[in-house]
Amino acid sequence: MTAATVKVKAKSITLHNLGFPRIGNKRELKFAQESYWKGETNAEQLLATAAQLRRKNWQWQQGLDWVPVGDFSLYDQVLDTSFALGNLPKRVANLSGSELDNYFRVARGRSVNDSACQCVHAGEMTKWFDTNYHYIVPEVTADTTFSLNSERLLAQLAEAKAQGVNAKPVIIGPVTYLWLCKEKDASDRLTLLAQLLPVYQQLLAELAEAGADWVQLDEPVLVTELDANWQAAFAIAYQALANTVHKHPVKLLLATYFGTLADNLTLTVNLPVAGIHYDAVRGRAELPTLLAALPADKVLSLGVIDGRNIWKTDLTATLDYLQPLVADLGERLWLAPSCSLLHVPVDLANEEKLDGDILSWLAFARQKLAELLLLGKALNDGRDSVATALADNVKAVNSRRNSTRVHNPAVKAAVNSITAAQGKRVSGYTERAEKQAQHLQLPLYPTTTIGSFPQTKAIRQARLAFKKHSISLAEYQAKMKAEIEYSIREQEKLGLDVLVHGEAERNDMVEYFGEQLEGYAFSQFGWVQSYGSRCVKPPILFGDISRPQPMTVAWITFAQSLTDKPMKGMLTGPVTILNWSFVRDDQSRRQSCLQLALAVRQEVQDLEAAGVNVIQIDEAALREGLPLRKADWQHYLDWAVEAFRISANGVKDETQIHTHMCYSEFNDIIAAIADMDADVITIETSRSDMELLDVFEEFAYPNQIGPGVYDIHSPNTPTQAQIIKLMQKAAERIPAQRLWVNPDCGLKTRQWAEVIPALQNMVAAAKALRSA
Ligand code: GLN
Numbered sequence: 001m002t003a004a005t006v007k008v009k010a011k012s013i014t015l016h017n018l019g020f021p022r023i024g025n026k027r028e029l030k031f032a033q034e035s036y037w038k039g040e041t042n043a044e045q046l047l048a049t050a051a052q053l054r055r056k057n058w059q060w061q062q063g064l065d066w067v068p069v070g071d072f073s074l075y076d077q078v079l080d081t082s083f084a085l086g087n088l089p090k091r092v093a094n095l096s097g098s099e100l101d102n103y104f105r106v107a108r109g110r111s112v113n114d115s116a117c118q119c120v121h122a123g124e125m126t127k128w129f130d131t132n133y134h135y136i137v138p139e140v141t142a143d144t145t146f147s148l149n150s151e152r153l154l155a156q157l158a159e160a161k162a163q164g165v166n167a168k169p170v171i172i173g174p175v176t177y178l179w180l181c182k183e184k185d186a187s188d189r190l191t192l193l194a195q196l197l198p199v200y201q202q203l204l205a206e207l208a209e210a211g212a213d214w215v216q217l218d219e220p221v222l223v224t225e226l227d228a229n230w231q232a233a234f235a236i237a238y239q240a241l242a243n244t245v246h247k248h249p250v251k252l253l254l255a256t257y258f259g260t261l262a263d264n265l266t267l268t269v270n271l272p273v274a275g276i277h278y279d280a281v282r283g284r285a286e287l288p289t290l291l292a293a294l295p296a297d298k299v300l301s302l303g304v305i306d307g308r309n310i311w312k313t314d315l316t317a318t319l320d321y322l323q324p325l326v327a328d329l330g331e332r333l334w335l336a337p338s339c340s341l342l343h344v345p346v347d348l349a350n351e352e353k354l355d356g357d358i359l360s361w362l363a364f365a366r367q368k369l370a371e372l373l374l375l376g377k378a379l380n381d382g383r384d385s386v387a388t389a390l391a392d393n394v395k396a397v398n399s400r401r402n403s404t405r406v407h408n409p410a411v412k413a414a415v416n417s418i419t420a421a422q423g424k425r426v427s428g429y430t431e432r433a434e435k436q437a438q439h440l441q442l443p444l445y446p447t448t449t450i451g452s453f454p455q456t457k458a459i460r461q462a463r464l465a466f467k468k469h470s471i472s473l474a475e476y477q478a479k480m481k482a483e484i485e486y487s488i489r490e491q492e493k494l495g496l497d498v499l500v501h502g503e504a505e506r507n508d509m510v511e512y513f514g515e516q517l518e519g520y521a522f523s524q525f526g527w528v529q530s531y532g533s534r535c536v537k538p539p540i541l542f543g544d545i546s547r548p549q550p551m552t553v554a555w556i557t558f559a560q561s562l563t564d565k566p567m568k569g570m571l572t573g574p575v576t577i578l579n580w581s582f583v584r585d586d587q588s589r590r591q592s593c594l595q596l597a598l599a600v601r602q603e604v605q606d607l608e609a610a611g612v613n614v615i616q617i618d619e620a621a622l623r624e625g626l627p628l629r630k631a632d633w634q635h636y637l638d639w640a641v642e643a644f645r646i647s648a649n650g651v652k653d654e655t656q657i658h659t660h661m662c663y664s665e666f667n668d669i670i671a672a673i674a675d676m677d678a679d680v681i682t683i684e685t686s687r688s689d690m691e692l693l694d695v696f697e698e699f700a701y702p703n704q705i706g707p708g709v710y711d712i713h714s715p716n717t718p719t720q721a722q723i724i725k726l727m728q729k730a731a732e733r734i735p736a737q738r739l740w741v742n743p744d745c746g747l748k749t750r751q752w753a754e755v756i757p758a759l760q761n762m763v764a765a766a767k768a769l770r771s772a
């Protein structure tokens with residue numbers, strides 16, 4: 001082989017990234033945003049921090065052939081796109097201030113928090129596909145027009161180029177953008193396509209002019225079920241863009257991720273673009289079909305490193321399946337993470353407290369890019385060139401695979417021997433309800449709350465002091481008990497019927513349980529952006545789940561000892577624990593969920609044995625686990641409901657099981673919700689004026705319901721009359737004998753001074769309804 005061929009070969013695999021977390025290694029963006037909003041810093045300082053973060057992120061991506069530009073955002077990339085396309089809600093059009101002011105107004109209702117804030121109502125926020133990232137929903141109407149504002153993107157491109165970055169601008173593709181829009185009138189957003197495309201064409205022309213070689217267009221909507229009109233929109237849109245890039249040469253990389261292409265596969269591979277990025281982690285099984293259909297002139301970027309999870313990649317196994325593809329595709333093969341790394345924490349190197357085993361199994365964003373470079377080198381220069389690193393990877397992967405901390409035979413055996421009977425109550429609802437009524441002696445329209453009471457400064461300080469070892473466990477417990485007692489006395493004064501202990505001892509409804517379960521680990525800095533400046537630190541479910549000892553019984557029985565009123569024990573359900581964690585990739589979600597279900601079941605049974613007759617199992621996140629394709633919903637719902645039932649149903653008829661969900665758009669999953677067979681379900685409904693209960697006109701929900709009558713997201717106090725009106729509306733759809741009166745959700749974010757009058761009105765309303 002001549003030196004020249006070696007050199008060509010060494011360049012054969014192109015490595016790139018789709019997006020990098022922008023929050024910063026230590027959440028610098030969050031702190032910069034928040035101090036700007038408070039008026040402590042000015043726009044210049046905020047923008048300077050942003051530029052520093054971008055510089056750092058680009059440095060960390062050195063070694064890649066193409067590095068994303070435009071993925072950085074001061075709040076949200078969908079909102080950035082709306083600004084770039086000139087699609088702003090009319091309500092901010094005539095306000096004074098800078099563009100940045102308007103940007104934050106749409107994002108969060110106001111710019112800087114001053115008295116002249118010119119507040120507007122913030123754009124609606126919703127989940128970005130099946131992630132826990134929330135974007136600002138673009139609004140459109142029949143008369144929406146678009147106009148290009150490319151300044152931000154061009155400036156960042158120039159900034160990157162000045163820093164020697166091999167910049168690849170990243171934008172949301174036109175069809176996905178339109179699909180994410182919400183019509184504020186009776187129009188059909190798809191009719192706006194013809195107007196939208198010229199703006200994208202102009203943008204591509206400008207990017208070409210500015211020297212971009214490749215532009216990445218994100219079209220994740222291709223992994224969802226699209227009807228014929230939306231499929232046609234793709235063909236139209238990309239033909240239009242192809243016409244532009246013909247005149248203004250720049251290559252388009254169409255990026256899909258989060259799933260398979262299925263029905264959209266043929267359409268996708270034949271779009272007139274230079275390359276396609278494909279999520280080979282979630283789409284692995286479909287890859288042969290994709291390869292067979294891929295036209296011979298297209299680049300194929302394979303996302304082989306999981307951008308949605310925190311495990312190390314099995315590099316050897318990945319190389320084994322990539323090697324034949326290299327032979328087939330040659331230089332047309334690119335490699336990348338499966339999706340933007342926005343959904344994983346920044347850097348594992350920050351972690352000081354994770355033990356060596358677990359640390360060795362993990363990879364955060366920076367580590368994932370290192371894996372990518374390794375794969376590239378192994379494929380370009382041979383595995384020998386990275387032998388040591390590959391051997392280390394094998395060691396880590398095997399350590400996790402064989403660890404006794406991951407595998408607990410007793411837990412696996414318990415899951416394997418789950419019987420149908422474990423998912424069933426002794427008797428049907430009607431019979432149980434009678435026994436519970438006898439036992440609990442509750443009035444008509446019983447009142448309760450959803451679990452938490454205000455997390456006061458005193459509670460947070462006590463928790464922090466305990467964490468920092470400046471108070472003892474006994475002191476901490478005494479403080480929490482005092483809080484519990486306080487909340488019980490308040491509830492008694494209010495005259496609520498079923499009391500709660502108030503959750504003072506819990507910082508977070510998943511973390512609290514995760515910390516007490518075997519099989520969970522917690523990072524110190526594993527933050528992931530949820531929206532704007534809000535970050536979450538999902539616990540890491542790494543091993544078979546077991547519960548060494550009761551988790552809540554001492555607190556609940558203490559609370560019960562203080563009162564003669566029934567106390568509602570409060571647990572987080574298995575599906576919610578699962579959906580808010582980083583989960584295992586070595587077994588199915590269902591399997592992990594069933595393990596969690598068995599642990600929660602033990603807790604439920606211990607609570608019952610300790611004399612707790614009402615137990616609530618929160619499934620706040622059940623809906624968010626729904627797969628992206630409707631065709632996959634039923635399978636998910638089947639195992640999710642099964643897991644809930646296993647957790648809940650190991651009790652006597654007399655024990656009343658409640659569940660709670662923080663939403664009520666469950667028209668489309670109502671049958672599954674009914675199937676959970678909880679005796680009582682409490683849901684969020686107050687803001688929708690009970691309209692969301694319309695589903696019950698057609699679907700005869702068999703059990704009891706507490707439709708929320710107090711919007712806990714608002715500082716406003718609902719009046720007695722408002723609550724009565726809401727309950728009367730509810731009673732039109734659900735028999736009064738099966739209605740409960742309660743707030744929409746937990747009260748932890750409110751002040752006692754707000755909660756007391758609201759609950760006074762709620763209890764008074766229930767009394768008035770009873771005597772009506
Ligand atoms: N029991 C929890 C609470 O009251 C429920 C929270 C939730 O649904 N998100 O805080």
Ligand code: ZN
Nearest residue numbers: 661662745746
């Ligand atoms: Zn809730």
